[in-house]
Amino acid sequence: MATTEEPRPVSNDRGHSATNLDNNHGVRPRREVHHPADLAEALRAVGLRAPDTPSDSNSDSGCEDRDKDKDKPLQSVFLQRKSTNDSYDDSAVVTPEIVPIENPEVNGKPSPKYLQSLPKSGSVGEGKKTYVVVSDDAELREILRRGLEREREKVLPSRREKLRDMVFTKQFSCFDRQNQDAANSQFHGFYVLFWIGMTILIIKMGAENWRKTGSPLGTNEIMKTMFRRDVVVLLLSDGIMCGLTGVSWAMQRLVFRQYIDWERSGWIIQNIWQTLFIAGVVGLPLVRDWPWTHTVFFVLHGIVMLMKQHSYAFYNGHLSTVYKKRQSLLFKLKQLELVSPVSSPSSTSPQVSALSTSHLALPPSANEYHERRRSLSKPQSTEKSDVENISNAIEAAEPLDMEQLHLFERLIKWEADALADELTGKATDPAHYYPNNLTFQNHYEYIVLPTVVYELQYPRSDSIKWSYVAEKACALIGVIFVMIMISQAFIYPVVMRTVYMKETGWTTAQRFQEFPWVLSDLIFPFMMEYLLAWYLIWETVLNILAELTYFADRSFYDAWWNSVSWDQYARDWNRPVHNFLLRHVYHSSISSMKVNKHTATLITFFLSACVHELVMWCIFKKLRGYLLMLQMCQLPLVKLSRTRWLRNQETLGNMLFWAGIFTGPSLLCSLYLIL
Structure with a gap:
């Protein structure tokens, strides 16, 4: 039975990295890398000094002059950056080139042989930064090379993490009136104009319906379909479905109590x-033969509840493994306290000299811990970690001297x-630390929050603005x-016309002849429905939920209308689902299945396409694969957008994007109606 000792909060900075999403499949944000500072860090690690020198006219960061200290084994160090582009790029980080040269100075100036060894400047477009380290000490060159590689590994985005940290901050959505950037936008007038135009259109349609039918809503078949039957059953079923998510909470309680591993x-x-x-969610609308309005609401909400359960379970499941490991280390510490040291130096392995202690100078944090673990998980590494060797020595009850006891205790405490x-994650309240978070209230509070990515604690607002809730409810x-x-x-x-074609026995060829006209009739109304449906969910529904639940991060979408490629649209159109796919599909595929980022991208797109196709099957009761194919076609279009013909053509890329948005929904619906 696991003990329930609270994890000790760390008083120092935990070192969590802010993981915003960039444009490359959502990996960590790339940051500037100043290689001279990295090399200086490597020099300091071996007790050497990298003196400052006047900057080179061909380099934005300058060069470091040769070391003047003749007592040091380093004879000269030269740094050159081939490009003035400071933006970080994986391809821009190269292994330092080590060039041994004897007698690099002649009369206080670099020898011709030394100058010839330096990379030529002015190679425009390569974008690579290269170190040339000149020394006749092979051991020093090897130390510098390893130091630079360690600095490079700290900067490169980690690709083997099990769970990706999401950053939740207090912010507003783009169209929210509380967003000062949106209110001060130069395009704010177009937003106002759009709604004025929609008002005029609705008044005109209502007037025509009144003239024809005597009612502003006309014959109103859609409203009758929505409320004809099973409305109460739908609401009760939805409540039961949300309540059943508690199964995942109960399972995590069993995991914590170690009834389940x-x-x-x-x-x-x-x-x-x-x-x-999900089988029950999909099956109930089929059994009850619900209309498409009921089906869309119930199935989409069921998929959201599925994602919430998955995120809750797998994040807490990961923390349960960490908790068990920490409890084991605390038990080793108690065993170590009972060990009586021997007076003479002990021969028990591991010896103090063989243990790595450099990390003890760093604050104990999850990031540093995973860095050390990743260094031991590389394919070329077969050695066990120091803590594992120490644990084996403690379990074997072998004799230990005072120096070993002291160092073993420090290493175990650090880990x-x-x-x-x-x-503790990003939580600041001990009530949210694992396992304190495994409460009934915490689980169902998460269920109603407008996010599908579970975190121990989220940024919260101070109060509910009921006027804001009323405004969004009216919208x-x-x-x-x-x-x-x-x-x-x-x-x-248009839909009824296609139904009439099938009921009167039109052949497939005859119906397909009507396909261009059906498509043209649906392009504009589907475009409007597409925009309004997005605004309905991501601007009104989610903001109402956020306000009622004190959820402060309202970044439910980004400026997707400015997209120049389909991968940018996939990131910006639906941020909550994108964050879920990023953490639990993309990065989980990389860490668990050991695939590369391209295969992980394919898996992510394919899973998303399958879920969308499932919704279409529930609506039309047909499995055609049209939506799946259209979504998978986005991958070659993404590749096309990165070619030299379209890479910097933002206006053209945005035009192609909007052409797809205009034709995609209407094309999809026309195919299901005609065929």
């Missing part, structure tokens, strides 16, 4: 439950504190009304 059977049981859950930092009702009016006036007649 997460690493062995826990994650398998969780996946089985998730399969049964235990680093694991405690992992258990919610108004947008739904506008969508119904547009559907009734422009989409419903």
Whole structure:
């Protein structure tokens, strides 16, 4: 039975890195790398000094002059950057070139042989930064090379993490009136103009419906479909579905109590439950024969609940493994306290001289811990970690001297504190540290939050602005009304025309002849419905939930309308789902399946396409694969956008993007209606 000792909060800076998303499959943000500072760090590590010199006219960071201290084995160090571009690029980081040269100075000036060894400047476009280290000491050159590689590994984005840290900060959505950037935007007038135009359109449609039918809503078949039957059953079913997410919470309680081992059977049981859950969500609308409005709401909400359960279970499952490991280390510390040191130097392995202690000077943090673990998990590394060797020595009850006891205790405490930092995450309140977070209230509070990525603690607002809630609620009702009016006036007649074709026995060839006209009739109304549906969910519904739950991070989307490629659109259009796919599909594929980033991208796109196709099957009761194919076509389009013909053509890229948005939804619906 696991003890319930609280993980100790670390008083120092935990060193969590802010993981914002960049444009390359959502990996960590790239930061500037100033190589002279990295080399200076490597020199300091071996007790050498890198003196300052006047900057080179061909380099933005200058060069470091040769060391004047003749007592040091380093004879000269020269740094040159081939490009003035400071932006970080994986290809720009190269292994330092070590060039041994004897007698590099002649009369106080670099010898011709030394100058010839230096890389030529002015090679425009290569974008690489190269160190040329000149020394006749082979051991020193090897030390410098390893030091520079360590600095490079700290900068490069980690690609083997199990769970990716998400950064939640207090911010507003782009169109929110509380967002000062949006209010001061030069395009704010176009936003106002859009809604004025929509108001005029709705008034015109209502007037025509009144003239024809005597009602502003016209015949109103769509509204009748929405409320014809099973409305109460739908609401009750949705409540039961949300309540069943508690199964994942109960399972994590069993994992913490060690009735279930997460690493062995826990994650398998969780996946089985998730399969049964989504099968029930999809099966109920089919059994009840619900209309498409009920089906869309219930299935989409069920998929959201599935993602929430998955994130909750796998994040807490990971923390349960960390917690168990820390408890084991604390037990080793207690065993170590009972050991009586021998007076003479002990021959027990590991010896003090063989242990790595450089990390003890650093604050114990989850980041530093994972850095050390990754260095031992490389394919070329077969050695065990120091703590594992120490644990084996303690278990064997072998004799230890005072120096070993002291160092063993420091190493185990450092690792235990680093694991405690992992258990606290970004939480500042001890009530949210693992395992204190495994409460009934914490789970269901997360279920109603407008996010599908679980964290121990989120940024929260101070109070609820009820006027803001009322404003968004009015917008919610108004947008739904506008969508119904547009559907009734422009989409419903086209749908009924295609239904008439099938009922009267039109052949496939005859119906396909009508395909261009159906498509042209649906392009504009579907474009409007697409924009309004996005605004309805990501600007009104999620903001209402955020305000009611004190959720301060309102970054539910970014400026996707400025997208120049489909991968940018996938990141910016739906930030909550993108963050889920980034953490639990993309990075999990890399860490668990050991695939490269291109294969992980393919897996992520394919899974997303399958889920969208599942929704289309539930609506049309047809499995055609149209949406799956259209979404998978985005991958070659992403590759095309990165070619030299389109790479810097932002206007053209945005035009191609909008052409796809205009034609995609109407093309998809036309295919399902005609075929």
